[in-house]
Amino acid sequence: MKTAVIVFPASNCDRDMIVALEKITGHKPHIIWHQDEEIPPVDLIALPGGFSFGDYLRCGAMAARSPVTTKVIEHAGRGGNVIGICNGFQVLTETGLLPGALMRNESLKFVCKDARLRVENNDTPFTNAYSEGQIITVPVAHHDGNYFADDETLKALEGEGRVAFRYVDNAGQVTQASNPNGSRNNIAGIINRRKNILGMMPHPERLIEDAQGGTDGLGFFQSMINAIN
């Protein structure tokens, strides 16, 4: 699986993503600076977490209009796989590749902690190594992860099985207390209709070896290996 990681000014989870992709695929990803004009042909493009362009105007707004992002949109249009983690998810919603928007956390506080996630749909290139309904623990670290979509969009996402991950409690139940940011329907991650684009606020790339406190993120990367290789 050939991969690329896009680096914007103030991306800060790019290295974690590069390390994770190299460990899992056995190949170093192409590292694409936002001013680079071309992205080599790859199977997967990852938009990492961070605070691209200082979160100015809105989180992800500047990165979404960056020239390199038009290449990402073209890649996605050809059916290429794209993942956006945290700030990457914000960028994907700002481009319109994924519906909805990520707003300021309901608590108004930066939230940094382990979150329990339930795998809502394991029939995607990003979740097939998990079982449906599996509960995993993945860290969140964000100030603007409050997923908003209007009622009609939400109904479509739910009806079409496009909610990939949802925040739950230890028992796997969707509760207000287990929702770290006020996201509608406790949504943590979604996919597009064609199932080649995923955005999520939690960070699976931070949990790929025991030294990081767990390996619940491995399944996310293994899923892509299963789907793409």
Add this chain to the structure above:
Amino acid sequence: MKARIHITLKNGVLDPQGKAIQHALSALGFDGVDDVRQGKYIEIDLQQTDPAKTEAAVEEMCKKLLSNMVIENYTIEIE
């Protein structure tokens, strides 16, 4: 010409910052504040001198970058 743009959250979109401001006002003793909605104000100086063309250009700016049409509305004043 100068464009003054107000960007506000659409009705139905929760505004936790507005709620926090409302609570702070109440804590300061300002009674009778039913609701607070906060947003952004942007001023742009343009070389264009034709009001209609200016408005059209600023409208494009709002749609393409300045506002997120999923959650925000905008109003434009030109002078």
